[in-house]
Amino acid sequence: MNSDSADHLLRVEDVHKRYGREEVLRGVSFTMERADTKVIIGASGTGKSTLLRCINKLTDPDQGRVWLENQEITGRRAPVNRIRSQMGFVFQDFNLFTHLPALDNVRIGPQRVKGIRRREATTLAQEALATVGLKEKAQSYPAQLSGGQQQRVAIARALAMSPKLMLFDEPTSALDPELIGEVLEVMVKLAKEGMTMLVVSHEMGFARTVADEIIFMEGGVILEQAPPESMFRNPQHKRTGEFLRKISDLYGESE
Amino acid sequence: MKKMALLVAALVVASGLLGMAEETYVVGSDIAWPPFEWVSEAGDYIGFDLDVMRCIAILEGFEIEIQDIAFDSIIPGVMAGRVDIGASGFTITEERAQVVDFSDPYWTSDQAVVVGIDTEMNVVTALSGGARVGAQRGTTGAAWVEDELEGRGVDVNLILYETYPEAIMDLIAGRLDSVIQDEAPSIQAVDSYPDQLQIAGVIKTYEEFGFLVRSGDPHGLLPRIESGMQKMKDSGAWGNLVEAYFGPTLDAIEAAWEECIDILLEEGDVEAYAQCLAERAAE
C-alpha cells in the first residue's frame, strides 16, 4: 500500500470525523496526481471544509489515513509541521497576520519555518507577491488592503513555501462580488502553471473551466466524482443534478 | 579512644571559637522616633536605644547589625528569626509578652498631651468633650485613649496616624485638638515648634520599655543584655547616656555623637564614650 501511495501526490483513505453525535465525514477516499485541479462542491454542512482541514491535520480525523506523496500525516509520530509546510492552505477569511505588512506575511513562512536566510526569503516573498499581482503593496498592512487583495496576499503566503499542493477553503465566499474576479484570476493562473490544487468552492464557472475533476459531496461521503463536462451533462445521481441546477441558479455561471 | 576524645574536645573548642567569632545579631528598630532612635542628618543610625545596644554588645562581646524596619514588622521579624533583638522603645505589655520575651525594663515613660500654644485647654479638656485626639497607630498612647477614655465612655474622637510627626503637623494645622505621645518625643516636638506647641500635661502611665528577643531566648541573649545594662549602670555610663539623649536638642546630640562615637566603635571604651557624649551634648 505504501508503494502504491507513493505514486499519488495525495492519497486520502477512508477519513471519518465526528463532532459529538454528528458524523461529518463518513469515510472519504480519493487521490490526486501532480498538477491536478479538483473542485469539491456540495451543500453546506456536508463536510467539505472539514475534509480539507483533515488533509493538513488542522482537524484531527477520527479514522482514516492521509498521505502526501509517501509521507503519512495521520501517523502517530508524523512530523506534522514539516508535512504541513509542504501544503498551502488558503482560508475563507484570509487570516493574514495583522501586525505584519504584506511582504512579512509572505516571508514569515520561508524564514521562520524553513529557516531560509532573510535576504533569500525576501526575494521569494517578492516573487510570490508578483505572481498574485501585488508587488507594489509589499509594505501595506492587511488593514490597508481590500478583501480581494488580502486574499491574494494569503495565496502568495502559501505559494512562498513552494508547496506541493494547495488547499483552498471557499476562498471567495467572504468577498464582495466585484472582488471575486481578481482572486479567481490568480487561481486560474496557478492551475495553468501546473500547481496541484484542491478547492472547495461554489464558483461553478471556475469549476467548469479549470477543474480536471469535480467531487460532489453529500452527507459526509463522496457521492460522485467526474470531469466537469460529464458531470454537468450527465450526472450519475439524481442529487448531483439537483444540486448543480440549484447552484447555477444561485450563483450563475460567470466566466 | 583517647585520641578520639581529644579530637572531639578540639572540635568542641574550635566550634565554640568559630561561633564566637561569627556572633553577630540583628537589632531591629524603627529608626524614626527621636530621641530613642532616628537617622541623623549625616545619615547615621543614632539614639538612646541604639547606643545602649552598641554598648551592651561591646561589654558582652558580640557584634550587632542594626536594621531599620517598620515598627509593626519588628515583632513578626523577631518571631521569624529574621531579627534577633527588638530595640525600638517597646512598651512591655502582656499581649507582646505572649509572643516574645522581654528584658528587664530599661526605661519608664509617661504619656504627654501636646496642644496648641494659644489654647485654653488643660489635660482634661484636651481629652474629653468631643476633642479630636491624634496618636500614632499601635502606640501605648493610642491604646490608652482607647482603653481608659473611649472604653469608659469619655467623648473623644481618636484619629490614628502612621507616624507621630503627621499627627503633630495636623495639630499645627488645626485639625486636631491634642496629640498624645510618649513624653520624650513630645518634648522634642515642642522644642521644634516652641511658638506653636506646648505640653498641656503628663499622664502618669508608668509604662516600661524593654528590649525583646524571640520567645524562649534561643541565643541566650537576655542574660547578656541585662548584665550589660547592669555594668553600664554601675560604671555611670548609663546615667551619662540618659543625660546626653534626654534634654539637649537633636542638633547638639548629633554633633556630640559624631565627635565621640569613635571612642566606642574604635576603642571600645563604653565609659569614656558615654562621658564624652554627655559633656559635648550639654555644650
Add this chain to the structure above:
Amino acid sequence: MTAEIWSQVWQFTPTLLWAMLINVQLLLALIALGLVTGVVVALIEVYSPRPLAALALAYEWFFRGVPELVLLFLFYFGLTQMGMDISPFFAAVLALGFRSSGYQSQIFRGAIQSVPPGQLMAAHSLGMGTMKTIRYVILPQALRLSIPPWSNEFSAVFKDTTLAYGIGVVEIVRQARYISVRNFPLTLPVFILVAFMFLVLTYLGNWGLGRLEQRLHVPGLETHAKRGEAREL
C-alpha cells in the same frame, strides 16, 4: 511656607533622589519579573490543558487577592523561616513582582485572546509549531495591545514600591520620614517634593510607553479587540 524652609528642603533633595533610585531599581526589577511571569502565566491560562490552566488561574487569584504588605511579610519572614537568607530588597522584588504578575497576566490574557484564532490556524498551516506561533504571531500582537493597560500597571506598581519600607527597604518614603522626624517643620514640604518626584517619574514612564506604542503602531491592530468581541457574540 517660607523661602527658608524650601531652601532647607533643597538641601535634602540629593538624599531623596538617591533614595528614589532604590524605588526605581525596585520598580524595574519587579516589573520585569512580573512581565516575564505574567506572560508565561497568561500563555498557560489560554493554551495549556485544563489542570495546568486552573493552576495558573489559582496563582493569579492568590497574588491578586492577598494584600501587598501581607505578601511582603510572607516572602521576607516566610522564606527566612524556611531557612533562606533573603535580603529585604530581594524579598520585596519577589513579593511585589509576583503580585504584579497576577495583574499583568490578566492584561496579557485578554490581549492574547484578542488575537483571532484564524491567525493561529494560518500559522499552523504554514508549519509553525506552538512555540513559533506564540513567538512570531501571538506575542507581537498581544504585547502591542497590552501597552495601554500595562502603563496603568506600571504607575500602580511604582507607587507600591513605597510599601517595601515595611520590611526594611530604605526607599524614598522612608528617607522622607527620616528627614521629617528630625525636622518637623520640613514634614509637609518634603512630602510635597516626594509627591512631585513621583508625578514627574510616572509622567516620564507613561510618556515613554506612549511613544513606544506609537512607534509600534500597526494599522488595524487596535480594532482587533472589538472584532474579537463581535465574534464571541
